[in-house]
């Protein structure tokens with residue numbers, strides 16, 4: 109596993125990944141038991157976990173996965189860490205997440221659907237009759253759950269950690285899991301994507317007359333979208349203390365209307 113390296117107490121070297129931690133000689137007292145659960149989502153974040161390939165084996169050196177519908181079929185085991193993907197979109201989802209919470213010493217929101225409601229929350233600000241008519245036709249009935257307001261996981265139960273993004277970033281996921289396993293606090297950035305974008309030397313999308321949400325979006329992804337010539341669409345949610353004045357200044361300088369900003373924010377950050 110790639111790692112930037114560093115020193116552990118006592119001067120021993122380590123790599124920043126889970127494998128490096130094991131190689132450092134620190135004993136793992138007890139393997140953490142991890143369970144993965146999904147609610148309303150595309151399951152893309154779980155797919156990201158499968159995309160870890162051999163790095164998933166590194167993770168399995170320090171945790172036991174005891175429940176994972178997409179990756180394995182065993183059910184009903186006790187767990188120490190619950191990874192939750194997806195949004196709460198029905199009353200019965202609330203009951204289920206509460207049951208999971210009762211059994212989970214540590215609960216982690218995984219990805220935008222879980223952490224901010226993501227695209228599932230667009231419904232909250234939509235005319236449901238119009239949506240129903242568009243999707244199912246005008247003669248269809250409105251499903252009972254359609255009037256339920258979509259929620260992020262932390263809007264229903266307490267969560268210990270959040271891994272942002274749509275989908276999650278595997279480097280960040282590995283860092284967070286490593287921190288939890290070794291008992292330190294994961295470092296989740298509270299500055300905007302612009303910081304990482306500038307560090308990568310990217311031209312700013314505003315100079316191409318595009319509205320980019322990197323100004324107000326939480327960093328941690330290393331700005332892949334502006335680095336690929338695309339604007340940031342805010343999938344990691346708003347940064348804790350967005351610099352609204354800077355955003356206003358940018359909008360004024362580039363003649364961007366409030367309506368176009370609101371439209372773009374709505375994709376991932378509808379309340």
Ligand code: SF4
Pocket residue numbers: 149150151152153154193194218219220221222226273274275276
């Ligand atoms: S955050 Fe994105 S990739 Fe992950 S489950 Fe939701 S829609 Fe899918």
Ligand code: SF4
Pocket residue numbers: 301302303305306310311312313314320321322323331334339340
């Ligand atoms: S392209 Fe977007 S993320 Fe990059 S500096 Fe400009 S506004 Fe910020």
Ligand code: SF4
Pocket residue numbers: 273274301322325326329330331332333334339340341342343344345
């Ligand atoms: S640049 Fe923006 S849209 Fe792209 S991954 Fe990062 S937060 Fe998400």
